[in-house]
Amino acid sequence: MNTTLKVAGMSCAHCVNSVEGAIKKLGAQAKVDLASGSVAVSYDEGKLGLSEIKTAIEEQGYDVV
Numbered sequence: 001m002n003t004t005l006k007v008a009g010m011s012c013a014h015c016v017n018s019v020e021g022a023i024k025k026l027g028a029q030a031k032v033d034l035a036s037g038s039v040a041v042s043y044d045e046g047k048l049g050l051s052e053i054k055t056a057i058e059e060q061g062y063d064v065v
Contacts, residue, residue, distance in 0.1 A: 002040070002041070003040075004038050004041070006037055006064070007037055007063065008062065009061065009063055015032070015062070016034065019032050020039075022056040023039070023053060026043070027044070028053060029042045
C-alpha cells in the first residue's frame with residue numbers, strides 16, 4: 001500500500017531522519033518531502049496499519065494533519 005500523509009512541524013534534516021527512521025522501525029518505507037510537508041509511505045497492509053504509522057510519526061513530535 002502506498003499513501004501520502006501531511007505532517008506539520010518538519011523543518012530540517014533531523015526531522016526527516018526522525019520520521020523516516022520511526023517508520024522504518026515499523027517495517028515500512030518512507031520518503032519525507034520538507035517543501036510540501038508530506039511523507040510518502042509504502043507498507044504491507046497485512047502487517048501494519050495506517051494508525052500505527054501515524055502514531056509513530058506523532059511520537060517523534062510531529063502532527064499528522
